[in-house]
Amino acid sequence: MKIFILNPPIYGKKKSLMRVRKRQPLSLAYIASLLRDKHEIIFLDANVLDYDADETVKKIKEAGPDILILTSSPVDRWECPNSHIDSVFKIIDRAQVENTILIGSHGSATPDWVFEKCQVKFIVRGESELTTTNLIEAIQNNRDLRKISGISFRENNEIFHNAPAPRIENLDSLPFPAYDLLPMEKYSYTQPDLPQPFSIMLTSRGCPFSCIFCLKIMMPGKYIARSPENVIQEIKYLIDKFGIESIFFQDWEFLIDKERVRKICELILENNLKFKWGCNARLNDIEEELVGIMKKAGCRRINIGLESGSQKILNQAKKGINVQDLERVAKILRENQVHLGAYGLLNLPGENRATIKETVGLFEKNKIQAINFNLAIPYFGTELFEKLQKNQKFTWGNIEDYAGRVETELSPFWARFYLRHFKFRSQFGRFYFFNPRFYQKIISRLI
Secondary structure (H helix, E strand, O other), X not given: OEEEEEEOOOOOOOOOOOOOOOOOOHHHHXXXXXXXXOOEEEEEEOOOOOOOHHHHHHHHHHHOOOEXXXXXXXXXXXXXXXXXXXXXXXXXXXHOXXXXXXXXXXXXXXXXXXXXXXXXXXXXXXXXXXXXXXXXXXXXXXXXXXXXXXXXXXXXXXXXXXXXXXXXXOHHHOOOOOHHHOOHHHOOOOOOOOOOOEEEEOOEEOOOOOOXXXXXXXXXXXXXXXXXXXXXXXXXXXXXXXXXXXXXXXXXXXOOOHHHHHHHHHHHHXXXXXXXXXXXXXXXXXXXXXXXXXXXXXXXXEEEEEEOOOHHHHHHOOOOOOOOHHHHHHHHHHHOOOEEEEEEEEOOOOOOHHHHHHHHHHHHHOOOOEEEEEEOOOOOOOHHXXXXXXXXXXXXXXXXXXXXXXXXXXXXHHHHHHHHHHHHHXXXXXXXXXXXXXXXXXXXXXX
């Protein structure tokens, strides 16, 4: 069968709070690897090529596939997807491929809403690789679709939701993603410390923690990791085949199993693999001895989900970290010349003027520049969503209207105002509006 695998351009009539990044669509690339021996695969990353929906539909129609597979949220946005995905619906409806399969967070969390918005026939819920492979085999051999776990589908104007599929227990059994079908030279990280040629990798799935804002529908339940040896084989392949100079490990939390990380670093050094890399980690998992080994093995960046500098806010968000650890961690990373990035969430439950001041103070004290402060979006299936007053119908089309509005004292406007206000006071003094350097900075941002 001819199968067209698409990483679509993702945008909507309304601008989403989250932005699409130029990173490899690993879930689709895994699917391509699983299918390529038995099927003709056409792979298009329309996102990284900057195609719009119309250009993308034209490419699909020119190919004339039997099956179209596309995602609504690439791997790097599984836990925090773009809410507005009108372009995805437009592509599905205009391409008119009967057997269209959608993977990603939206269909996994709210399949009925997706069926209402477009004419997609199949939705794969949760981890997509093995379920998609099973579904295509059933389509090809005309087998009973009701026996395929992990899918929702449309048949004779009825919608069916099959039982969830089990998690993939042995990640080492998966082939490496089909990187050779991707325009690898196009991908990049958002900061210059991880240069091109660049790739992301996924060495583990899931997270054992319970933050109230994190959408875990794509990898629910337990944490499952690949073996260090399997990880090293993929790193070698990326360096030898594509000359990769930097990798970002897209795991939700890379340092959960410290012994595994230590072994990966030892194997990087033993194999003399020369590349720069970064990862996500929790504040309380960062230890001096481990960071030293990571630096020797090429680590140049660790991003932490600090979210807030107020312990009260972190406790209410069930973050499970202590702000007092930040000074220790910042010192360790500075001494090892490893960049520290921080993700910030504004207007989590309980946020007020005082907690925003605490956050700015903590970040400024430790000389940390947040990668971005986003409003806390109450994604479907999260505890934050459950805190919303259920007096109306919520959809992906309106859920961002409630970002930063769940059990807070401040509106998003005033939360952003005070965030900037306290930053400017810290940088330019209490009466910053009389400081010429303040206006120089404002002008430099506009140029």
